Amino acid sequence: xxxxxxxxxxxxxxxxxxxxxxxxxxxxxxxxxxxxxxxxxxxxxxxxxxxxxxxxxxxxxxxxxxxxxxxxxxxxxxxxxxxxxxxxxxxxxxxxxxxxxxxxxxxxxxxxxxxxxxxxxxxxxxxxxxxxxxxxxxxxxxxxxxxxxxxxxxxxxxxxxxxxxxxxxxxxxxxxxxxxxxxxxxxxxxxxxxxxxxxxxxxxxxxxxxxxxxxxxxxxxxxxxxxxxxxxxxxxx
Numbered sequence: 001x002x003x004x005x006x007x008x009x010x011x012x013x014x015x016x017x018x019x020x021x022x023x024x025x026x027x028x029x030x031x032x033x034x035x036x037x038x039x040x041x042x043x044x045x046x047x048x049x050x051x052x053x054x055x056x057x058x059x060x061x062x063x064x065x066x067x068x069x070x071x072x073x074x075x076x077x078x079x080x081x082x083x084x085x086x087x088x089x090x091x092x093x094x095x096x097x098x099x100x101x102x103x104x105x106x107x108x109x110x111x112x113x114x115x116x117x118x119x120x121x122x123x124x125x126x127x128x129x130x131x132x133x134x135x136x137x138x139x140x141x142x143x144x145x146x147x148x149x150x151x152x153x154x155x156x157x158x159x160x161x162x163x164x165x166x167x168x169x170x171x172x173x174x175x176x177x178x179x180x181x182x183x184x185x186x187x188x189x190x191x192x193x194x195x196x197x198x199x200x201x202x203x204x205x206x207x208x209x210x211x212x213x214x215x216x217x218x219x220x221x222x223x224x225x226x227x228x229x230x231x232x233x234x235x236x237x
Contacts, residue, residue, distance in 0.1 A: 002071040004099045005078040006092060008085040008111030012189035014045050018111050022046050025078055032067055032079045034091060039080055055079060057091045064098035071104045078109075085113045089133040089159055114187060114215050115157055121194055122155075122182040122217040130156035137164060143171060149218070150176050157217050162210040166203060172218070173199035180219040186212035 005024050010016040025031060025048045032055035033039040039052060055063035067077050079086055079095060086092030096106050119125050130149060135142045135158050149156045160168050172179070176199070183202050185193040191212065195205045 001105065002074050002076045003105040003107055004067065004071065004096070005076065005107050005109055006086050006096065007078050007080050007109040008113065009039075009042060009080045009083060010188065011083045011112045011114050011117065012187060012192075014042065016112050016188055017042075017046070018109070021109050021111055022048070024109050025050060025080075028076050028078045030070060030075055030077045032063065032077055032095075034080075034082045038082050042080075050078070055091065055095060060091050060094045061098075064095045067095065068099060068102045068104070071099065071102070083112075083114075085111065088113055088115065088131075112188075114159070114184070114213070117187050118157060118182065118184045118215045118217050121184060121187075122219070124180070124182070124217065124219045125155050128154050130154060132156055132158040134159050134161075135168065139167075142168070143175075146171055146175060150179070153220070155218060155220050157215060160214045160216060162212060162214065165206065165210050165214045165216075168216070169199045169203040169206075173203070176218075176221075179221060182217040182219070184215045184217075185210075187215065 005028065007021050007024055009021065025043070025046070028050055030053060031039065031043070031050045032053050034054070034056040036052040036054055043050065053063070053066070055067065070077055079092060081090035081092060084090060087096065099106055115131055119129070130152060132145070132149065135145060172181070178198065180197065181199060181202050183195045185195070195202045197205075
């Protein structure tokens with residue numbers, strides 16, 4: 001029976017793709033993607049000949065029906081976003097829901113994720129954390145949500161564009177000047193950069209003007225960190 005494969009692709013470095021992902025993309029006749037021109041570069045790198053169709057945030061509902069039609073005709077389909085794992089701050093959620101509702105199997109092919117990459121370099125997540133994705137671009141909503149996230153007893157991660165990263169860091173400096181951050185910029189790419197410090201310190205280390213894609217990990221407060229470390233020690237006893 002035909003199935004839909006949700007395939008994770010590199011977030012920057014083209015070598016960061018699994019053998020299974022390449023094999024899957026080579027095994028299907030059709031690959032749905034956010035941007036056909038962008039994905040064609042990846043397919044050319046790995047000599048993948050599948051036909052590309054567009055499925056992005058603005059046409060996901062309509063595209064989902066087209067993909068279901070292909071599945072009904074017996075064609076397995078792979079879906080990729082522009083970078084990383086589909087459905088994680090990328091299109092894919094509606095497509096998966098529709099395909100499952102139509103009775104077809106959905107198989108994930110795991111791989112790169114900006115969120116996981118930043119956590120591995122942050123060195124501060126021992127247990128639970130909040131993944132926020134992109135904060136609202138509206139100042140009032142962003143402030144309200146940031147305040148709520150800072151009140152939790154756990155680290156949190158958000159993504160931001162180069163056009164709003166300075167304002168986001170400025171807001172963090174205003175609300176929690178002493179909190180430590182780990183910022184990842186252009187992760188896995190040629191100009192990869194990690195900055196660690198307070199919001200003000202991280203802001204000072206950014207290129208002017210800011211360029212690239214940003215992910216920010218806000219560490220726990222010192223008080224919460226002490227509590228978590230005590231709980232970890234108790235669990236080991």
